Amino acid sequence: MNPAERLAALRAELARAGVDGFLVPRADEYLGEYVPPSGERLAWLTGFTGSAGLAVVLADRAALFTDGRYTTQAAQQTDTTLWEQRHITEQPAADWLAEHAAGRRIGYDPWLHAEAALGRLERPGFSFVPLPANPLDAVWTDRPQPPMAEARPHPLRYAGVAAAEKRANAAAALRAAGEDAAVLADPHSLAWLLNIRGGDLDHTPLALGFALLRADASAELYMDPAKVPAETRSHLGNDVVVRPRSDLPAALAGLAGKTVRLDPDATPAWFAAHLREAGATIAQGDDPCRLPRACKNTVEREGARSAHRRDAVALARFLAWFAAAAPTGRETEMSAAEHLLAFRREVPLFQAESFPAISGAGENGAVIHYRVAPETNRPIRPDECYLTDSGAQFLDGTTDVTRTLWTGPGPAPEALRARYTRVLQGHVALATLRFPKGVAGPHIDAIARRALWQAGLDFDHGTGHGVGSFLSVHEGPASISRAAKPVPLAAGMILSDEPGYYLPGQYGIRIENLLLVRDAEPQPDQVKPFLEFETLTLAPYARALIEPALLSAAERGWIDAYHARVLALIAPGCDAATSAWLEEACRPLS
Known part of the structure; x- marks a missing residue:
């Protein structure tokens, strides 16, 4: 069936079930961000493959709700004559239902929704009806079988x-x-x-x-x-x-x-x-x-450090390879991602990628959660931005790192360097933050946005998410986001630090390290305990995109010290050519 036929088949099944509408979430019965093929109901129905979203189907209209990471992708992947496109935060599904579903009975699969999530969708004027069987499953005739891997x-x-x-x-x-x-x-x-x-x-x-x-x-x-x-x-x-x-x-x-x-x-x-x-x-x-689970024990913390050091060798090999290959114009988004995965596969304790690598050149980098596919794969051209966001699952830890690169061989435009540097300033501001115990992610999200805000710029995603220990690359309960539940940060948590800036149709910038929350050394006259971050990720920033004149002395000092640490820890594990490239990439800015 084509998309229109799938939607029509579902509507016919809803009529047989005696309901006027139906909710189709991205989640399966485990309510997780990632689902097996048998749980990809939203993708089957709409064509949208992002990791967060909700479809609402009525007899006469249907809408797809996604967050800021996926608004561009959703419009590209779905038939907009069938699906109204809505920003789930700015145009909530509950308001849409209140406007369009008055007097209607809206069915849902009680296995696919948490009670709290349903409560946030409720409004006067319509009613939710739990269904004993999922009507979408009745029309998805070639649905894959559930996975059966061993525990x-x-x-x-x-x-x-x-x-x-x-x-x-x-x-x-x-x-x-x-x-x-x-x-x-x-x-x-x-x-x-x-x-x-x-x-x-x-x-x-x-x-x-x-x-x-x-x-x-x-x-x-x-x-x-x-x-x-x-x-x-x-x-x-x-x-x-x-x-x-x-x-x-x-x-x-x-x-x-x-x-x-x-x-x-x-x-x-x-x-x-x-x-x-x-x-x-x-x-x-x-x-x-x-x-x-979020507060890693001593063994897990040391495992995270070890995993990141080993992963950094693969990253350095990739970055050195990319610096030589990108200006030729012979590589593509897919070939670059394949090279990085090949380097990672040689790392001890490697099990898998921690998510499908985001490999976006030029305008594709502006799609926040872009996933390269054969039909979108394009050459990486000289003198453009390239964004690589990737990670690995090791038996002793989980990694996630983003670097935005300039392909060269010419110099990057001044406006691009300025925007990259403002993103880097926010990244450094968060990494160097000391804060009292009890502070939660929403309280510090603005720290990473200040330099961008000063220039009238922003990014439409959270600043940081939790990361598991050989578990999910996106782990709760803490995150650094204005929209997050205010869970106090605690020693042992691992969170990402990933501000960005995206110019649709042209390029995307994101810089991401993982940070470990730890107890901070007390200062004179300190009256309450403080926490700080230890940077786990070890990979140089893009020198070609940094505008040193915009950085303060303290910011330049931190970047220089970080690069010196990367060089000291990673170069000994690299081949001679990678070590030589790393030495140049890590030389002081000042």
């Missing part, structure tokens, strides 16, 4: 803390709150709590499933038993029972009279409905694994 143990030498100890700590938190159990609907929590990893997703090492954690520290893992081999069952121990997902309704019914913690932002509404039906008391609260 495997994540060794203690990388995890740092034994699974039994993690379960004991989480169970103690439940008992302290007077709760009998917790629903764990986020596979990242299963991975962290049980020290397991999997291969159900291409870039995030998850074994998809659900779990119930009991207050006595026992747990039930709801996952196809065929995915849990004998080695993993032995690793899990006697206090963790593996059961098929079909056992979940009976398990929830067995919690009658119990108090069960449920994270309303991270749990499908299906769970709350069944718990209420069973007569359980729902205690709304954060997933007990989420914050401990």
Whole structure:
């Protein structure tokens, strides 16, 4: 079916189901950012392949809601005669529904929406109706089968803390709150709590499933038993029972009279409905694994440092290769991404890319989450901007780094250098920030925008996201964004520092390092504890795009010190040609 036929088929199915509309989120039943092919319902229906979005289908009109990262991409990938394009923040779906769905019954799949998310969409005048089966699945006749990769143990030498100890700590938190159990609907929590990893997703090492954690520290893992081999069952121990997902309704019914913690932002509404039906008391609260998972332990912190040092060698090899290859005009976006991946594959403990690399030349770099494909692949031309945003999954850590490069051989235009330097100033301002404990990401987002704001410029995405430890490259609960929930930053968290600037149709600029939150040394007369950032990423900035005259002495000093650190730590692991290039790339600005 073509896009119009798919939309028509869904509308016919909605009529059979007795509803006037339907919500199609990007998420699958695990409510994660990344989904397997079997969960790509939004892409199948609309053609939009971004990692965040929501479609609302009515009988007479339909709209696609995306955030600022994807507005350009959504317009390019979808038929705009079928789908109204909306910015999900500036033109919320709830307001659109209030305007266009008055008096209508809007269906939804209770497996694909958290209760809190549904609550934010509610307005007077229309009603939401949970459906027992997803009508889109009924018309997606060639839908792929769910993934069946095995769950495997994540060794203690990388995890740092034994699974039994993690379960004991989480169970103690439940008992302290007077709760009998917790629903764990986020596979990242299963991975962290049980020290397991999997291969159900291409870039995030998850074994998809659900779990119930009991207050006595026992747990039930709801996952196809065929995915849990004998080695993993032995690793899990006697206090963790593996059961098929079909056992979940009976398990929830067995919690009658119990108090069960449920994270309303991270749990499908299906769970709350069944718990209420069973007569359980729902205690709304954060997933007990989420914050401990974000605060990396000592072993995970050292693993992150080691992973970034090894990854930096691959990055240096790529940057040296690119400096010679780009001016020739013989490379393409895809060939550049393939070269970087080839260098990374030679790095010890490498498992996969942490997301599909963003490799955007010229105007494609202005598409914030551009993903090169054969139909969009274009040559990297001399004298233009090239943006590379990539990362790797290593057994001891996850990396994510963005560099904006000038292809040469001629000099970069003055306006471009000025804008790159303002982005770099914001990047440095955040990296060097000291802040009191209790400060959250939304409180410091403006730090990275100040230099841009002074010139009347801005960027339409958050400044930083959390990063896991051989887990998701986008990890909550903390982030650096005006729109983020104000979760205080804490020692052990890893966040990105990635301000940018995008001129549609011409170029994009983004500079990204990963930062580790750590305790700061006290200063004289300090009356409260402070935190600071340790920069993990080790890769030189683009000298051809820096305008030193715009930098303060302190900014130049920090950049020079950073480059000296990169050279000292990375050059010894590089071949002679890369070391020579690195020495030139890291020489002082001042």
